[in-house]
Amino acid sequence: MPAQQPDPETHQPVSGTADPDATPLGNVVLDARDISRALTRISHEILERNKGPEDLVLLGLHTRGVPLARRIGERITSVEGAPVAVGSLDVTMYRDDLRSQPTRGPQKTTLPGAGIDGRTVVLVDDVLFSGRTIRAALDALNDLGRPAAVRLAVLVDRGHRELPIRADHVGKNLPSARSERVSVRLAEVDGSDEVRISQIGAPA
Amino acid sequence: MKHLLSIDDLSVDDINTLFETAGEMHDVQSRQVKKLPALRGRTVINLFFEDSTRTRSSFEIAGKWLSADTINITGKGSSTSKGESLRDTVLTVCAMGVDALVMRHSASGAARQVSQWVDASVINAGDGTHEHPTQALLDAYTLQRRLGSLEGRHVAVVGDLTHSRVFRSNIQCLTKLGAEVTVVAPPTLMPSGVEAWSKSAGFATSYDLDEVLGGGSGGPDAVMMLRVQRERMSGAFFPSAREYTVGYGLTRERLGKLKPDTPICHPGPMNRGLEIAPEAADAAASAVLDQVSAGVAVRMSVLYHLLAGEEAA
Numbered sequence: 001m002p003a004q005q006p007d008p009e010t011h012q013p014v015s016g017t018a019d020p021d022a023t024p025l026g027n028v029v030l031d032a033r034d035i036s037r038a039l040t041r042i043s044h045e046i047l048e049r050n051k052g053p054e055d056l057v058l059l060g061l062h063t064r065g066v067p068l069a070r071r072i073g074e075r076i077t078s079v080e081g082a083p084v085a086v087g088s089l090d091v092t093m094y095r096d097d098l099r100s101q102p103t104r105g106p107q108k109t110t111l112p113g114a115g116i117d118g119r120t121v122v123l124v125d126d127v128l129f130s131g132r133t134i135r136a137a138l139d140a141l142n143d144l145g146r147p148a149a150v151r152l153a154v155l156v157d158r159g160h161r162e163l164p165i166r167a168d169h170v171g172k173n174l175p176s177a178r179s180e181r182v183s184v185r186l187a188e189v190d191g192s193d194e195v196r197i198s199q200i201g202a203p204a
Numbered sequence: 205m206k207h208l209l210s211i212d213d214l215s216v217d218d219i220n221t222l223f224e225t226a227g228e229m230h231d232v233q234s235r236q237v238k239k240l241p242a243l244r245g246r247t248v249i250n251l252f253f254e255d256s257t258r259t260r261s262s263f264e265i266a267g268k269w270l271s272a273d274t275i276n277i278t279g280k281g282s283s284t285s286k287g288e289s290l291r292d293t294v295l296t297v298c299a300m301g302v303d304a305l306v307m308r309h310s311a312s313g314a315a316r317q318v319s320q321w322v323d324a325s326v327i328n329a330g331d332g333t334h335e336h337p338t339q340a341l342l343d344a345y346t347l348q349r350r351l352g353s354l355e356g357r358h359v360a361v362v363g364d365l366t367h368s369r370v371f372r373s374n375i376q377c378l379t380k381l382g383a384e385v386t387v388v389a390p391p392t393l394m395p396s397g398v399e400a401w402s403k404s405a406g407f408a409t410s411y412d413l414d415e416v417l418g419g420g421s422g423g424p425d426a427v428m429m430l431r432v433q434r435e436r437m438s439g440a441f442f443p444s445a446r447e448y449t450v451g452y453g454l455t456r457e458r459l460g461k462l463k464p465d466t467p468i469c470h471p472g473p474m475n476r477g478l479e480i481a482p483e484a485a486d487a488a489a490s491a492v493l494d495q496v497s498a499g500v501a502v503r504m505s506v507l508y509h510l511l512a513g514e515e516a517a
Contacts, residue, residue, distance in 0.1 A: 093242040103508070
């Protein structure tokens with residue numbers, strides 16, 4: 001059991017080195033206000049598409065999808081005046097790369113009390129990349145119930161899909177090279193809100 | 205982590221990681237679909253040379269809920285009864301392409317010996333009177349869920365210590381997690397050399413159960429009763445069952461001395477009326493059935509950490 005576990009959610013190669021603040025981390029593509037605006041727009045899109053907050057369940061994917069789902073939930077609540085169900089989904093056990101990575105401990109899956117059967121589930125994640133995390137999430141949902149529909153909201157879509165998966169609601173489409181790293185930082189996890197793009201391995 | 209042979213091999217961090225994962229696995233038990241795909245395509249063999257119901261079925265369920273293929277082989281009715289050696293048996297089984305071997309054997313150290321012969325991960329499910337690490341983990345996990353933390357908590361372990369592998373593993377696990385342990389047994393069932401061990405491991409010993417249970421707030425935070433293992437007793441360790449109960453059983457009277465919410469553990473199978481009175485076994489604070497459900501969660505966690513990642517591949 002490794003003490004430090006890699007986090008495939010960060011979309012970065014594992015490296016225990018350089019303090020991210022010690023070297024410039026490439027370009028900021030979204031700052032805190034951009035992120036806030038994007039989430040507000042996504043919240044409205046979700047409401048519009050669902051024709052209201054009824055039977056809506058927002059499920060954040062660990063790690064950074066969880067606070068994003070919470071923020072979208074708060075926005076929907078403030079627009080509609082009624083609370084919307086927010087939960088979290090851990091897909092560790094459903095990943096297709098379990099065997100090629102050091103063991104990671106699973107995290108908490110929390111579903112709203114009423115479950116997900118017959119409701120519209122919106123999966124929320126920070127970055128959509130290969131699509132493999134979403135495939136794992138769909139498998140995990142399958143074991144938890146039968147939603148009426150599943151939609152996907154992401155803060156950043158960086159392309160390079162390896163599976164036939166697309167997002168319904170996108171904060172920003174960010175064309176990127178595979179050699180680039182997209183890092184999302186959120187206040188709840190990292191202390192501040194920001195999305196950066198940089199070269200992998202470049203000291204730049 | 206490749207094998208789980210002894211609590212001694214685990215660091216406090218390892219134990220906490222196993223418990224965290226077990227907590228997540230515990231939630232799976234309340235789901236409608238009790239199945240995770242993490243160990244799809246892995247094969248786990250339960251190789252039990254000694255009788256067992258709960259440990260074996262617990263491992264079997266744990267493996268199945270993680271989507272591993274689990275197969276049971278028992279000593280009786282296998283080729284060991286035709287005279288095959290342990291080494292030949294495990295090598296034969298492993299030649300079929302096995303990823304993990306869950307093993308119970310009457311010889312102390314058997315699991316460690318086997319781990320040197322095979323490539324598969326070996327999990328010790330009880331070796332003689334030596335160790336039973338998953339039982340100790342699930343006991344500590346159960347108590348931790350009840351008490352919040354074991355740090356500084358007082359746990360009384362009572363019963364047949366000489367023949368108990370659970371006791372040996374439990375002492376290591378509980379003291380590692382910071383609990384203050386007092387072991388209580390009649391002098392005849394206190395293992396030899398316990399004085400030296402208690403000094404080095406930092407636990408207390410007593411022959412007087414009433415004194416340890418005390419009264420009111422002075423009593424232990426948890427009581428762990430151990431089974432009187434008649435099948436391992438070759439001589440007379442106590443004059444009569446009645447006398448054992450009077451001196452060391454958790455009777456109705458002693459139950460009354462405990463704080464009402466004190467968890468009562470027993471690894472099972474219970475000898476009702478001998479070491480534990482039915483009133484204690486069925487008390488609201490009894491953790492006996494919690495231990496059984498925790499057993500599946502903890503064993504899922506162990507199998508997951510031994511088999512899921514690349515280190516095991």
